[in-house]
Amino acid sequence: MAEGKSTAAANTNNGWDAHTPGQTVVEAFPEQVKDKIILITGANPGGIGLATATSLATASPKLLILAGRGQARLAETAEKVKKVNPNVACKQLMLDLSSQESCRNAAREVMEASDIPHIDILINNAGVMNLPERTLSPEGIEMQFATNHIGHFLFTNLIFPKIAAAAKTAKPGATRIINLTSRAVVYGPVRFSDYNFTKQEKDLPESEHMSKGVRAMWNVHEDLPYIPQAAYGQSKTANVLFSVSLNKKVFDKTGVLSLAVHPGGVTTELARHMDPKILESVLEGAKKAMPNFFMKDIEQGCSTTLAAALDPKNTTEDIFWEDCHVAKWNPAYSTDPEKAEQLWKLSEQLVGQEFSY
Numbered sequence: 545m546a547e548g549k550s551t552a553a554a555n556t557n558n559g560w561d562a563h564t565p566g567q568t569v570v571e572a573f574p575e576q577v578k579d580k581i582i583l584i585t586g587a588n589p590g591g592i593g594l595a596t597a598t599s600l601a602t603a604s605p606k607l608l609i610l611a612g613r614g615q616a617r618l619a620e621t622a623e624k625v626k627k628v629n630p631n632v633a634c635k636q637l638m639l640d641l642s643s644q645e646s647c648r649n650a651a652r653e654v655m656e657a658s659d660i661p662h663i664d665i666l667i668n669n670a671g672v673m674n675l676p677e678r679t680l681s682p683e684g685i686e687m688q689f690a691t692n693h694i695g696h697f698l699f700t701n702l703i704f705p706k707i708a709a710a711a712k713t714a715k716p717g718a719t720r721i722i723n724l725t726s727r728a729v730v731y732g733p734v735r736f737s738d739y740n741f742t743k744q745e746k747d748l749p750e751s752e753h754m755s756k757g758v759r760a761m762w763n764v765h766e767d768l769p770y771i772p773q774a775a776y777g778q779s780k781t782a783n784v785l786f787s788v789s790l791n792k793k794v795f796d797k798t799g800v801l802s803l804a805v806h807p808g809g810v811t812t813e814l815a816r817h818m819d820p821k822i823l824e825s826v827l828e829g830a831k832k833a834m835p836n837f838f839m840k841d842i843e844q845g846c847s848t849t850l851a852a853a854l855d856p857k858n859t860t861e862d863i864f865w866e867d868c869h870v871a872k873w874n875p876a877y878s879t880d881p882e883k884a885e886q887l888w889k890l891s892e893q894l895v896g897q898e899f900s901y
């Protein structure tokens with residue numbers, strides 16, 4: 545059986561858990577990082593992207609490509625990486641995932657760059673959460689879906705030739721695409737009949753409703769067309785389904801493996817759009833429901849990404865990750881292969897381009 549395809553879950557782990565910092569994981573797999581070219585989206589100075597980059601820097605990658613929508617913030621991240629390891633080359637890439645034009649421009653830059661012959665690991669980390677008002681992207685797509693899924697779908701597919709180029713000389717499964725998802729997959733499925741949140745839930749099939757428990761947790765009692773948490777949940781479910789599709793379409797042909805990661809509750813800027821009082825009450829609820837729950841710092845918040853990205857033992861069976869190990873609690877709709885294919889088709893339609901492998 546080809547490496548990367550066994551059915552037994554036998555990841556390395558080493559007893560890692562929610563408290564493990566990213567650097568500990570990198571120290572376990574130095575050869576997966578040394579001289580590799582790694583691209584991270586959403587590499588802002590205060591978030592999981594920064595800690596992912598600085599942890600990776602300790603093991604001397606050849607090039608870290610830091611992608612984001614703000615030049616000054618990317619420069620600050622690059623500076624912090626250099627402080628950890630001055631020998632690591634950093635390249636900044638302007639990428640606004642909410643704009644398909646920006647995704648196409650950034651992908652073109654990557655494809656034309658002679659200093660990026662291939663990409664060993666792509667970490668689709670950028671994201672926005674719970675935008676309070678329904679907002680549309682330049683292409684008229686609900687903003688959380690546009691940024692968190694559609695932008696990553698388009699960018700990843702456009703640069704895929706450089707990811708496949710890395711896989712040509714690597715062991716099957718060593719070349720990876722990691723999609724950051726969230727526990728928010730439980731907030732709701734992809735609303736195929738209304739991905740843009742224009743209808744009330746009562747007009748949708750029941751299978752596309754937000755769960756009642758999550759409604760109660762967030763105090764959502766009205767049947768409004770736009771529910772910020774449901775839109776975030778849709779986008780984070782899409783992140784997992786994207787990994788499912790990628791594995792089906794490209795793993796056997798190219799050896800590229802894709803996994804989805806819930807990083808845990810992490811203190812970052814992600815909650816910037818939320819009312820602090822509501823956030824506080826949700827966190828209190830989480831602590832009651834899960835006695836071991838705590839907010840991770842960014843070092844702890846990046847370790848699951850790194851365990852998924854680096855452990856040579858990971859396989860296509862290990863689709864959903866939490867606290868440095870494979871988790872199985874995610875809802876069936878988030879890994880359903882039929883829904884994954886339906887999402888792929890919808891995404892192609894929304895970007896106006898087909899991607900077949």
Ligand SMILES: NC(=O)c1ccc[n+]([C@@H]2O[C@H](COP(=O)([O-])OP(=O)(O)OC[C@H]3O[C@@H](n4cnc5c(N)ncnc54)[C@H](OP(=O)(O)O)[C@@H]3O)[C@@H](O)[C@H]2O)c1
Binds near residue numbers: 587588612640672727
């Ligand atoms: N923190 C948590 O508790 C938690 C829990 C579950 C899942 N996650 C996931 O973890 C990932 C990282 O989030 P984080 O917690 O580190 O949050 P964060 O500090 O807000 O970082 C998110 C990053 O995404 C970037 N971004 C947002 N919109 C973008 C766009 N249109 N184009 C390009 N980049 C964009 C942000 O850039 P700017 O700096 O320009 O805004 C920032 O760099 C996200 O996918 C999130 O859904 C986080």
